[in-house]
Amino acid sequence: MLSFANPIMKKNYWFPLSFILVLAVVSAAFCFPQYVNQGIDAANSRLNWSVPHLPDKQFTLGLDVKGGVHLEYQADLSQVPENDRATVMAGVKDLIDRRINSYGVTEPQIQVSGQNRLVVELPGIESIQQAIDWIGATPWLQFSEQRSQEETDKILAKIKEVQDKVKEAQDKKTDPQAAMQSVPDYQLALQNPYFKDTELTGKYLEKATLNFDQNTSQPIVELQFNGDGAKIFEQVTGRNVDKPLAIYLDGLSIIDTNGDGKIDNSDLYAPKVIQKISGGKAQITGISSVEEAKTLVKRLNEGALPVPLGQPISQEKIGPTLGAVSFDQTVQAGIWGFLMVVIFMVLYYRLSGVLASVALALYTVVLLAIFKLMGVTMSLAGIGGFILSIGMAVDANVLIFSRMKEEIEAGKSLAAAIEEGFRRAWPAIRDGNFTTIVVALILFFLGTSFVKGFAATLIWGIMLSMYSAIVVTRTFLRVLADTKLGKWLWFWKPLA
Amino acid sequence: MTSKIFIMIPFIKYKNIFLILTALAVVASAAAIAYFGLKPGVEFTGGSVLQIEYAGERPANGVISEKIAPLGLKDVSLYAEGDKSVIIRTETLDETKHAGLLNALDATGQFTEKSFETIGPVVGKELTDKMTVLVLISLLAMLVYIAVAFRNVPGPVSSWQYGVASFFILSHDVLVSLGIFAALGALYGVQITIPIITALLTVVGYAINNVIVVYDRVRENLLRDHKADFAEISNRAVNQTLSRQINTSVATLLPVFAIYFWAGASLKYFALALILGIVTGTYSSVFLASQLLVVWMGWRNKKVRK
Numbered sequence: 001m002l003s004f005a006n007p008i009m010k011k012n013y014w015f016p017l018s019f020i021l022v023l024a025v026v027s028a029a030f031c032f033p034q035y036v037n038q039g040i041d042a043a044n045s046r047l048n049w050s051v052p053h054l055p056d057k058q059f060t061l062g063l064d065v066k067g068g069v070h071l072e073y074q075a076d077l078s079q080v081p082e083n084d085r086a087t088v089m090a091g092v093k094d095l096i097d098r099r100i101n102s103y104g105v106t107e108p109q110i111q112v113s114g115q116n117r118l119v120v121e122l123p124g125i126e127s128i129q130q131a132i133d134w135i136g137a138t139p140w141l142q143f144s145e146q147r148s149q150e151e152t153d154k155i156l157a158k159i160k161e162v163q164d165k166v167k168e169a170q171d172k173k174t175d176p177q178a179a180m181q182s183v184p185d186y187q188l189a190l191q192n193p194y195f196k197d198t199e200l201t202g203k204y205l206e207k208a209t210l211n212f213d214q215n216t217s218q219p220i221v222e223l224q225f226n227g228d229g230a231k232i233f234e235q236v237t238g239r240n241v242d243k244p245l246a247i248y249l250d251g252l253s254i255i256d257t258n259g260d261g262k263i264d265n266s267d268l269y270a271p272k273v274i275q276k277i278s279g280g281k282a283q284i285t286g287i288s289s290v291e292e293a294k295t296l297v298k299r300l301n302e303g304a305l306p307v308p309l310g311q312p313i314s315q316e317k318i319g320p321t322l323g324a325v326s327f328d329q330t331v332q333a334g335i336w337g338f339l340m341v342v343i344f345m346v347l348y349y350r351l352s353g354v355l356a357s358v359a360l361a362l363y364t365v366v367l368l369a370i371f372k373l374m375g376v377t378m379s380l381a382g383i384g385g386f387i388l389s390i391g392m393a394v395d396a397n398v399l400i401f402s403r404m405k406e407e408i409e410a411g412k413s414l415a416a417a418i419e420e421g422f423r424r425a426w427p428a429i430r431d432g433n434f435t436t437i438v439v440a441l442i443l444f445f446l447g448t449s450f451v452k453g454f455a456a457t458l459i460w461g462i463m464l465s466m467y468s469a470i471v472v473t474r475t476f477l478r479v480l481a482d483t484k485l486g487k488w489l490w491f492w493k494p495l496a
Numbered sequence: 497m498t499s500k501i502f503i504m505i506p507f508i509k510y511k512n513i514f515l516i517l518t519a520l521a522v523v524a525s526a527a528a529i530a531y532f533g534l535k536p537g538v539e540f541t542g543g544s545v546l547q548i549e550y551a552g553e554r555p556a557n558g559v560i561s562e563k564i565a566p567l568g569l570k571d572v573s574l575y576a577e578g579d580k581s582v583i584i585r586t587e588t589l590d591e592t593k594h595a596g597l598l599n600a601l602d603a604t605g606q607f608t609e610k611s612f613e614t615i616g617p618v619v620g621k622e623l624t625d626k627m628t629v630l631v632l633i634s635l636l637a638m639l640v641y642i643a644v645a646f647r648n649v650p651g652p653v654s655s656w657q658y659g660v661a662s663f664f665i666l667s668h669d670v671l672v673s674l675g676i677f678a679a680l681g682a683l684y685g686v687q688i689t690i691p692i693i694t695a696l697l698t699v700v701g702y703a704i705n706n707v708i709v710v711y712d713r714v715r716e717n718l719l720r721d722h723k724a725d726f727a728e729i730s731n732r733a734v735n736q737t738l739s740r741q742i743n744t745s746v747a748t749l750l751p752v753f754a755i756y757f758w759a760g761a762s763l764k765y766f767a768l769a770l771i772l773g774i775v776t777g778t779y780s781s782v783f784l785a786s787q788l789l790v791v792w793m794g795w796r797n798k799k800v801r802k
Contacts, residue, residue: 317612391751
């Protein structure tokens with residue numbers, strides 16, 4: 001570690017000072033990128049530069065701030081062998097992920113917790129009922145065969161007919177629903193024009209496994225059907241030789257085939273049947289990547305061994321207004337808390353207090369930047385932890401200033417008192433912060449979202465507060481003690 | 497040593513008074529917990545909490561209970577919140593019952609649902625066990641940490657005694673805070689919720705700082721001055737650290753009070769638990785921490801003499 005106490009290097013504060021300054025400026029830029037980006041725009045247009053923008057990343061806000069639904073499920077894994085449980089839960093998570101994504105929720109959080117729990121967080125959702133119905137439904141795996149050209153034409157014609165009627169109704173401002181139902185056999189238009197269900201469903205699939213072709217080392221997915229499944233599969237493949245057999249999960253293509261990141265009606269996964277397959281074993285070959293093969297296996301198995309989630313064991317819904325109001329109030333509390341600490345420090349510790357307050361302001365900015373960049377969730381509890389850490393962050397300063405005072409009273413010079421004060425205060429600062437981190441870590445691993453958010457911000461806060469006291473305040477003190485101000489001991493002494 | 501005359505407050509001399517006061521506080525807290533009991537929140541018992549806000553004036557609780565009585569829900573209680581909001585606590589509701597409750601409430605006036613929370617009984621039971629274990633682990637972790645951090649401490653008291661004393665001090669802080677919450681529960685229906693437990697655990701991590709600051713001073717004084725009496729050394733340590741203890745508490749209490757007064761309702765009792773913990777923690781670091789060690793050493797010496 002560098003030591004600036006060495007008299008020869010005494011005046012060299014440039015490195016720590018510039019480090020502190022750069023860190024603070026960069027942090028501030030990340031906290032408020034919009035202002036920096038405005039500046040960049042102005043500079044770019046005037047000077048013909050092309051400086052890129054800073055990323056305008058948002059704070060990760062907790063559900064209690066944004067409003068939304070928090071659901072917790074317990075999967076019934078009693079039928080699943082112990083060794084497969086983790087895989088099955090990963091499958092359940094993937095399935096719910098799929099459903100939620102097709103539901104169009106922004107930033108959903110889906111996590112497996114413990115052995116058999118699934119936690120689903122849906123920001124911005126108002127109706128719990130719909131989400132619960134969707135998540136709780138049993139997964140449905142379906143193998144479908146191609147329709148005859150005649151059938152396809154018929155359905156496509158019907159779809160066109162219904163669409164025309166609906167459009168007409170919309171133009172005339174009459175009920176489109178009624179217009180649709182006025183078309184004879186309108187239900188036909190709701191069907192998939194190209195594929196129809198076969199008797200083969202997930203019920204008949206025993207399991208799917210990933211394998212590799214021994215010659216080409218291409219991934220292969222192996223399907224194993226049960227007794228009845230083997231017979232049905234034989235019939236289905238028998239009548240569909242040289243035709244595709246589409247695989248659907250929950251009514252949508254089993255995987256994203258066009259690579260646009262979402263699964264909708266434009267995706268279709270339909271391997272071609274080469275020959276009639278008897279014996280209940282089949283292979284899917286020609287899969288483009290191992291990743292795709294893995295996803296396929298996972299989802300086939302979800303359909304083969306469906307684990308319904310049923311009703312949630314706990315749920316929480318926070319209205320968006322409640323969240324917004326509490327957020328504003330809590331931020332306001334933070335600002336007041338900060339100001340009161342600053343006033344107290346300045347009144348009591350005079351110049352040292354001013355320096356500690358500047359250090360505290362830098363601490364706040366850097367900590368906010370860390371929260372933003374690390375994606376630490378800012379729940380109400382998290383913000384509470386942050387505010388608490390503002391008070392705790394000055395503790396190290398208080399300890400050091402008390403020691404400094406004693407050293408000054410013992411007749412030491414200011415510079416010596418600063419060094420001695422830091423040296424003597426260090427063991428207590430170290431032990432105190434370390435024990436608080438230990439407790440915060442214990443809290444973090446408990447896991448409920450309130451506790452986690454709080455513990456995370458507290459841990460970051462404590463770690464940064466040590467930097468703030470040991471590096472920032474100390475450098476400030478040394479620099480100012482070296483100036484004329486250092487001669488006015490009164491400025492440096494605490495009130496009592 | 498110092499050029500000024502240093503006023504020493506005789507904290508150790510009157511240790512018995514402080515110890516008796518502390519003992520009374522502990523007994524009173526234990527009695528409050530035993531007599532009133534702690535009111536666990538839904539996260540521990542299982543149940544549902546619905547918060548609604550009326551567009552106009554809030555109807556009287558009687559009107560609301562009358563409308564929801566036909567649903568036959570168990571464990572229903574109503575609390576007014578702010579000017580327009582009502583909090584309704586019930587047994588665990590599923591979605592059908594939840595919708596039924598909202599329907600029944602429609603007859604009481606126009607309102608919006610601000611929040612709804614349901615915890616199944618299984619989750620509640622688990623959480624209670626987990627939390628109990630957690631509090632004990634935290635306290636023990638502190639004991640071990642102190643015993644290890646002070647392993648080189650010279651003098652008449654060994655490092656594990658510092659650890660055990662810290663354990664008692666922290667337990668005292670938690671117990672007194674819980675006792676006050678038991679009383680608040682009886683008076684105002686305040687429940688022990690996850691935020692409150694979290695705050696108390698944080699206090700464990702925070703109050704240990706205060707204890708460490710005193711013990712660290714005792715350690716340092718022992719290293720500097722081998723001959724002095726342990727009681728005198730401890731008294732000096734308490735006096736030397738007094739301004740730090742008060743100032744840090746004030747600096748921490750200021751933002752916590754800000755949370756209490758300005759932050760949303762959900763953080764109010766969280767802040768209160770922190771306030772109680774910080775105050776008791778500061779008290780015990782001044783009036784209890786070194787006094788305990790001195791008394792303990794006295795007992796051991798008596799035994800040795802016999």
